[in-house]
Amino acid sequence: MKYFSTRGHPGEQSFEDVVLAGLAPDGGLYIPKEIPTLPENWRSEWAGLSYQQLAINILSLFISPDELPPADLVRLVSKTYTVGPSVFRHPSITPLVQLDPQTHVLELFHGPTYAFKDLALQLVGNLFEYFLDRRNSAKSPGEPPEKLTVVGATSGDTGSAAIYGLRNKANISVFILFPQGRVSPIQEAQMTTVLDENVHNLSVSGTFDNCQDILKTLLSDKGFNEKHQLGAVNSINWARILVQIVYYFSAYFQLLRNPDVDVAHSEIQFVVPTGNFGDIFAGYYAKRMGLPMGKLGIATNSNDILARFWTSGTYQKVDPNAGHVVGGVYATISPAMDIAVSSNFERLLWYLAYDIAVQNDKTSKRAAACEQVRNWMIAVKNRGTVDLSAVLEGARRDFVADKANDEQTVTTIRKYYETRSYLADPHTAVGLCAAEVFAKSNSTTTVQVVLSTAHPAKFAEAVQRAHPSFDVETVFGDLLLWERRVHAIVGAEEELTGLVRNAIDKIASGHHP
Numbered sequence: 001m002k003y004f005s006t007r008g009h010p011g012e013q014s015f016e017d018v019v020l021a022g023l024a025p026d027g028g029l030y031i032p033k034e035i036p037t038l039p040e041n042w043r044s045e046w047a048g049l050s051y052q053q054l055a056i057n058i059l060s061l062f063i064s065p066d067e068l069p070p071a072d073l074v075r076l077v078s079k080t081y082t083v084g085p086s087v088f089r090h091p092s093i094t095p096l097v098q099l100d101p102q103t104h105v106l107e108l109f110h111g112p113t114y115a116f117k118d119l120a121l122q123l124v125g126n127l128f129e130y131f132l133d134r135r136n137s138a139k140s141p142g143e144p145p146e147k148l149t150v151v152g153a154t155s156g157d158t159g160s161a162a163i164y165g166l167r168n169k170a171n172i173s174v175f176i177l178f179p180q181g182r183v184s185p186i187q188e189a190q191m192t193t194v195l196d197e198n199v200h201n202l203s204v205s206g207t208f209d210n211c212q213d214i215l216k217t218l219l220s221d222k223g224f225n226e227k228h229q230l231g232a233v234n235s236i237n238w239a240r241i242l243v244q245i246v247y248y249f250s251a252y253f254q255l256l257r258n259p260d261v262d263v264a265h266s267e268i269q270f271v272v273p274t275g276n277f278g279d280i281f282a283g284y285y286a287k288r289m290g291l292p293m294g295k296l297g298i299a300t301n302s303n304d305i306l307a308r309f310w311t312s313g314t315y316q317k318v319d320p321n322a323g324h325v326v327g328g329v330y331a332t333i334s335p336a337m338d339i340a341v342s343s344n345f346e347r348l349l350w351y352l353a354y355d356i357a358v359q360n361d362k363t364s365k366r367a368a369a370c371e372q373v374r375n376w377m378i379a380v381k382n383r384g385t386v387d388l389s390a391v392l393e394g395a396r397r398d399f400v401a402d403k404a405n406d407e408q409t410v411t412t413i414r415k416y417y418e419t420r421s422y423l424a425d426p427h428t429a430v431g432l433c434a435a436e437v438f439a440k441s442n443s444t445t446t447v448q449v450v451l452s453t454a455h456p457a458k459f460a461e462a463v464q465r466a467h468p469s470f471d472v473e474t475v476f477g478d479l480l481l482w483e484r485r486v487h488a489i490v491g492a493e494e495e496l497t498g499l500v501r502n503a504i505d506k507i508a509s510g511h512h513p
Ligand SMILES: *Cc1c(COP(=O)(O)O)cnc(C)c1O
Pocket: 115, 116, 117, 157, 158, 235, 273, 274, 275, 276, 277, 278, 279, 280, 336, 337, 427, 453, 454
């Protein structure tokens, strides 16, 4: 299987190149040439499989055996999705919890950092290591080994998940930029208490947007890139989307095994708390591959660019009716979804553009879709808005969207705790809240699966607004008191990029500042 850029950069890439590069050279995102279909008897043959075996079967549909020999894939997947102290805590990896026969929660937070990003980044870390090892063992003696420097910016969850996925890996170093004082205390502790030599936290005196801008500048700086061999682990990395497809199948088979659910006579609706559109977009692939489901439910917080698009057909950074928004983003109690634009939405747009392309053959349709996406993304970048009404109908075929503000989020946490004894984190609560809205227009036989993206203890302050006696220590113990290592990057806004660049140069060459 080969991959190409949504913006039409010439040529096709291998899975390995796509994973290591992250973003395409033209700023586009990589997508596979074809969406594979499922083997004929998948339903019966996969029904009894473990999470690991399911992952192997699904990944093999996207990765050719000559790129990643099947035995190696089996080894990588088995090593990743295993139960143990710094790996996963639940034998089902992503257990499905029933709230009532028509409402289920797919818990994606049983990995080392207690958020769904672990499911992808644990495997991405092992893939990076595997590809580097393979390249290095093909070198002749005396040749210097190839190294990879992973740089990421985080408002919380990506940073810790990337650190836990990459800690202690040979020839890989990881630098995580986070806004000083603006990530939750638990998130900061999770990142900075990892003392492995290859892990470097940079706390930047600025906002998350500053961190992201610095990252973009560094990634597009050719000289810096070549010097350090930069790799990216942000949510546009194709491998992250790919491995997330697995848990949609896992949920389906868990429903099949549930005697309270008559899957054959129900429609399944997945509802996903959404920010950058990576988690839910994996569900779109599962649907296109043939996993039976109804429309996917997008749940956003007040940063509702997606919900607004599904209402109006316009994709616009700032809501013209919302008044003043600091930096284009509301700070909500579900901060992992506080985004101005949704980076993986570009991938969906490519498929929607392909569907409306008037050309007759695949190659010309593909080229037309790339050109269309490129123009749309330029419009968003330059004008902050683009009219996408041409693809609204297509978008509505597979998705519905709604949003929940902070007040609704807290009310939902309280309600589910008091009436179902289920304690949801604020991101999951956004999903539960939107699911109730979707349920009003669903058929009576619809079964909803709400994806739970974080453990409630990770966002304790918000959870305590609904459930004041909730105690985080039972989960995180004295993590806040552990020894930490972090490099403070302090300066005026316009100096920050230079300061980060110098810090990375120095640390990478062995001179810790
Ligand atoms: C990253 C994250 C999300 C958003 O996922 P996307 O793939 O960006 O849509 C939701 N909840 C939590 C807890 C997250 O960490």
